[in-house]
Structure formats: C-alpha cells, structure tokens
Amino acid sequence: MLDSAVATTLRLGSRGSPLALAQSRMVAEALAAAGFGTSLATVETAGDRDRARPLVALGGKAVWTKELDQALLDGKIDAAVHSLKDVETKLPDGLVLAAVLPRADPRDRLVGAGTLAALAPGARVGTSSPRRAAQLAFRRPDVEAVLLRGNVATRLARVEDGTVAATFLAAAGLDRLGIAAGTPLDPADWLPAASQGIVGIAARADADAVLAALAGIDDPETHCAARAERAVLAGIGGSCRTAIAVHASATGTGMLRLRAELYSPDGAERVDAVQTGDANDPTALGAAVAEALLAAATPAIRASLG
Incomplete structure (x- = not known):
C-alpha cells in the first residue's frame, strides 16, 4: 500500500486492450507531470475473456470493471484506469471516482458510410450498444442492427471484410489510437453515451495519499459534467439494457446544460429532456433531468428500465 509519507509511485491497473493501455499512458503522463511515478498492472476482465456473447448476458458494465475493482479492494493496485462510460453508476463500497482527465471528443463516429442517410435499405450495422441500436432504429428503421463486439481493430475489420456495412465507434477512442476513420455524428442529432470521451480513475476511499495525488490531475469541468451525466443514469434506475444518451456542456460561467x-x-419510441442549471450542483441537475425523462416515458420505455 502506498505510504502517505512517501507517496511518489502509484500502481495503476488497467485492462490490456490497446485503447485501455493508451489511456493508462495518458494517466501516467499526467501523474509524471505532477511529480509521481507509476507502474502498470494489466488485469483481464470477464468482458475480455468472452468476446462473443452480448454484454447483457455477461452481467452488464461490471464485466469491464469487476476484476479491477477487486484488485483495488485487495490492495494489489492503487488506482484503476477506465473509460468512464463503461463504469457502473454506483461503485462498490469502499471505492470512489477519484479523478478524471480532460474530456476528449465525446461524439460517435459512423464507420463504413458517410452519413446515416447513405446506408442502403436493409444494411447490417454492427453494434453491441443498446443505445446505438435504438438510436439507429429510430432514425433508420429500414436497416438492421446486428451484434458486433470486440476491440476497435476487430470492429474495423468486420466493416472492411463486409461482415457488416457499417459500425459506430467513439471518436475519442479512435483519436487516442491514432486512427483516422469514420464520420463524426453531430450531438445535436445523435447524443453520445454518458461520460463518453472521459478517462476515469477509481481508487480506494481510505487511500488518502493516493487520493491526494490523483486530485492533482483531476479536471474539474470534466468531473462536473461526468457527475451530471451519471446522475441521470442513477435517477432513471436503468440497466445495461437501457437505451439512454446523455451529454452535458458548459454554457457560461457556472452554468451547465444537460440533455438526455x-x-x-426497439427504437420506436423516444423521449428527451434538456435543462440548464448550476454547475456547482451537477448531481441535482442530473436528478432533475432524470425525473423529466421518467415523467415523459411511455410504457414500453418504462418496461426497459427493469
């Protein structure tokens, strides 16, 4: 365990995918600039071991985080690096979201077609995301969303070999891997997932020296947006099956605009909500947007919330 008197080296934990390792290097570089050394341990997760079945069959978002959470609780690592959109809204007891890096491009990119309109009728579009599948069905009910899992390279290869006509990938992930592919989708028409583009770092709640070190690399504006977006998820009480899109953006000094x-x-029905509130209380803003969504939700949408 890191000693509070000599908190100079942090043991980072990460999945072993190319994107996860790239994000871990970003955290290590930020910590190095703040005067801290790091070491890295890669942890294989349930989602890494089973790349065929849908995530809902594996237990939802926890498939990307459970083993890293346990490594933290067991004291094997000091901090776990995540794509924050993959982190469950409620962390296990004893863990906290200690810091986030500045947000990268939050948009989705469509790979394989220039626009959604350019997809041929009946085209097969690969995704494992209930959000993306529902958004696609709402806008293009004449195309077919099919299950496609795997890392970025695998999904790009399935487009290249014609297994699917197109797929969606997070712009931030592509940028972090140095891959120029796809067409960005405007958030005004295609909202991203909550916390998309954000690297989050979890730590033990009682690890004071680690928390102090991570506080030095935390980006307050991004953390504020993440709290608002994650509060929407918490407020609706959804699951890994829930098709929800959320994005927060600063609109001026001390104000935050939150849309969901x-x-x-099946993408046939959609409700939305948008509110602007005090950036000093992002959780309250997120809760208010969640309440508005639930008030407008149709029976089919409510049924999907479990």
Whole structure:
C-alpha cells in the first residue's frame, strides 16, 4: 500500500486492450507531470475473456470493471484506469471516482458510410450498444442492427471484410489510437453515451495519499459534467439494457446544460429532456433531468428500465 509519507509511485491497473493501455499512458503522463511515478498492472476482465456473447448476458458494465475493482479492494493496485462510460453508476463500497482527465471528443463516429442517410435499405450495422441500436432504429428503421463486439481493430475489420456495412465507434477512442476513420455524428442529432470521451480513475476511499495525488490531475469541468451525466443514469434506475444518451456542456460561467434521450429497446419510441442549471450542483441537475425523462416515458420505455 502506498505510504502517505512517501507517496511518489502509484500502481495503476488497467485492462490490456490497446485503447485501455493508451489511456493508462495518458494517466501516467499526467501523474509524471505532477511529480509521481507509476507502474502498470494489466488485469483481464470477464468482458475480455468472452468476446462473443452480448454484454447483457455477461452481467452488464461490471464485466469491464469487476476484476479491477477487486484488485483495488485487495490492495494489489492503487488506482484503476477506465473509460468512464463503461463504469457502473454506483461503485462498490469502499471505492470512489477519484479523478478524471480532460474530456476528449465525446461524439460517435459512423464507420463504413458517410452519413446515416447513405446506408442502403436493409444494411447490417454492427453494434453491441443498446443505445446505438435504438438510436439507429429510430432514425433508420429500414436497416438492421446486428451484434458486433470486440476491440476497435476487430470492429474495423468486420466493416472492411463486409461482415457488416457499417459500425459506430467513439471518436475519442479512435483519436487516442491514432486512427483516422469514420464520420463524426453531430450531438445535436445523435447524443453520445454518458461520460463518453472521459478517462476515469477509481481508487480506494481510505487511500488518502493516493487520493491526494490523483486530485492533482483531476479536471474539474470534466468531473462536473461526468457527475451530471451519471446522475441521470442513477435517477432513471436503468440497466445495461437501457437505451439512454446523455451529454452535458458548459454554457457560461457556472452554468451547465444537460440533455438526455431515452428510447424503447426497439427504437420506436423516444423521449428527451434538456435543462440548464448550476454547475456547482451537477448531481441535482442530473436528478432533475432524470425525473423529466421518467415523467415523459411511455410504457414500453418504462418496461426497459427493469
């Protein structure tokens, strides 16, 4: 365990995918600039071991984080690096979201077609995301969303070999891997997932020296947006099956604009909400947007919330 008197080296934990390792290097570089050394341990997760079945069959978002959470609780690592959109809204007891890096491009990119309109009728579009599948069905009910899992390279290869006509990938992930592919989708029409583009770092709640070190690399504006977006998820009480899109953005000094969309699983029905509130209380803003979504939700949407 890191000694509070000599908190100079932090043991980072990460999945072993190319994107996860790239994000861990970003955290290590930020910590190095703040005067801290790091070491890295890679941890294989359930999602890494089973790349075929849908995430809902594996237990949802926890498939990307459970083993890293346990490594933290067991004291094997000091901090765990995550794509924050993959982190469950409620962390296990004893863990906290200690810091986030500045947000990268939050948009989705469409790979394989220049626009959604350019997809041919009946085209097969690969995704494992209930959000993306529902958004696609709402806008293009004449195309077919098919299950496609795997890392970035695998999904790009399935487009290249014609297994699917197109797929969606996070712009931030592509940028971090140095891959120029796809067309960005405007958030005004295609909202991203909550916390998309944000690297989050979890730590033990009682590890004071680690928390102090991570506080030095935390980006307050991004953390504020993340709290608002994650509060929407918490407020609707959804699951890994819930098709929800959320994005927060600063609109001026001390103000935050928060927009969210909630879909039925088949994409046939959609409700949305947008509010602007005090950036000093992002959780309250997120809760208010969640309440507005639930008030407008149709029976089919409510049924998807479990």
